[in-house]
Amino acid sequence: MLNFDFHNPTRLVFGQGTIKDLGKYIKEYGDKKVLLLYGKGSIFKNGVYDEVVSSLKEHGIEYVEMDGVKPNPVLSKVIETVDLMKREKVDAIVAVGGGSVLDTSKISAAAYYYDGNPWDFYEGKVYPEKALPIYGVLTISATGSEMNSGGVITNEEEKKKWGWGSKYTYPRLSIVDPSVQKSLPRNQTVNGAVDTLTHVFEAYFGGTSGTLMQDEFSEGIIRTTMASVKVLLENPEDYEARANLAWAATLALNGLNGLGRRGDWASHSIEHSVSAYYDIAHGEGLSIVMPAWMKYVYKNDVEKFARFGEKIFGIVKEDKGEQALAAIEAYKEFLRSIGAPVSLSERNIGEEHLKEMAENAVLRGPLGSLMKLQAEDVYEIYKLAL
Numbered sequence: 001m002l003n004f005d006f007h008n009p010t011r012l013v014f015g016q017g018t019i020k021d022l023g024k025y026i027k028e029y030g031d032k033k034v035l036l037l038y039g040k041g042s043i044f045k046n047g048v049y050d051e052v053v054s055s056l057k058e059h060g061i062e063y064v065e066m067d068g069v070k071p072n073p074v075l076s077k078v079i080e081t082v083d084l085m086k087r088e089k090v091d092a093i094v095a096v097g098g099g100s101v102l103d104t105s106k107i108s109a110a111a112y113y114y115d116g117n118p119w120d121f122y123e124g125k126v127y128p129e130k131a132l133p134i135y136g137v138l139t140i141s142a143t144g145s146e147m148n149s150g151g152v153i154t155n156e157e158e159k160k161k162w163g164w165g166s167k168y169t170y171p172r173l174s175i176v177d178p179s180v181q182k183s184l185p186r187n188q189t190v191n192g193a194v195d196t197l198t199h200v201f202e203a204y205f206g207g208t209s210g211t212l213m214q215d216e217f218s219e220g221i222i223r224t225t226m227a228s229v230k231v232l233l234e235n236p237e238d239y240e241a242r243a244n245l246a247w248a249a250t251l252a253l254n255g256l257n258g259l260g261r262r263g264d265w266a267s268h269s270i271e272h273s274v275s276a277y278y279d280i281a282h283g284e285g286l287s288i289v290m291p292a293w294m295k296y297v298y299k300n301d302v303e304k305f306a307r308f309g310e311k312i313f314g315i316v317k318e319d320k321g322e323q324a325l326a327a328i329e330a331y332k333e334f335l336r337s338i339g340a341p342v343s344l345s346e347r348n349i350g351e352e353h354l355k356e357m358a359e360n361a362v363l364r365g366p367l368g369s370l371m372k373l374q375a376e377d378v379y380e381i382y383k384l385a386l
Helices: 019-029 048-058 075-088 099-111 119-123 178-183 186-204 212-234 239-252 266-278 282-313 320-337 354-361 375-385
Strands: 011-014 033-037 062-066 092-097 134-138 150-155 160-165 173-176
Touching (some): 019 092, 019 134, 019 173, 033 048, 033 075, 033 099, 048 062, 048 092, 062 075, 075 099, 099 119, 099 150, 119 160, 160 266, 186 266, 212 239, 266 375, 282 320, 282 375
Parallel strands (some): 033 062, 092 134
16 A cells, blocks of 8 residues: 545535535635536526525625536636636636536636636646635536546647646535436436446556555445446436435545555546547546456456456456456446447447547556556557447
């Protein structure tokens, strides 16, 4: 196990009926004018917009609005958002939605105090010294963005989909009311579960030894996520399943799951190139990429993949290599059972851009910790995923 220093400054308010208190919390922190940032309108259908606005008005919080954040958030929207915030001189951001809205809020919060292109933060040309406070109101559990500092944005012109974060971009406070997620379309529930599982895998399969406590913790999140999404596909309004899935998504990427071990994160970078070129949902891309990555690298930690098979699927074989491969196939079968894609061809993606995408994936250097992947390795993983 590696040494670690853990600090997560986000205050998390979790449970039914908690959104109505948003304005009260903002007032307690002393912010008087906020940017209300959201996506394409689902918050009007599920009543969250009305709850948020009502709470802001009740507590005398002035607000201006910015809508239109895409599921794969883009740099041009960040620039538009920052321009509006500067004109209106807001004190904070209220990000209402899923990971894409929260990701947009994080880079916007830092760029508020910067006169250049926000992409400079992603390129490492500049580092923030402060950021506007962020209040998150989560409407879909998947990315863990409600309780971490990171965010992913796509530079549309350069086809770069990169992650970035800072100690200043943790949300000050996030509200998670699982009951508002009951109206989510089936595919979004599935994609959220896949995203959660992949976040766990990035640390679980990172190649660090001596992490029994973390492994047990990860396996608990994995089992909870799998069980909860199965229930929700049968009964989308089951609150306990929604609550367990939402909490699992937060725990998967609020820092706890990764303590004391290296994160691999190759699968995320490989997927980012897929969705930068084809604009498919992040969860779908991860569902396709992760099993292919597993098959390509499993020999670098056969014992962990075999453990995964036994602890999650009850697979025990004399040969650990066979057990590991059986575990990977069992995971693919689970994905199929919840309606998630497991091949690029299922999303009409062929060989046309694979080499270009592989080169794009490693623009910032080799990927992974379990196995260092160059462009040729990424290309082979894409071929396995066809």
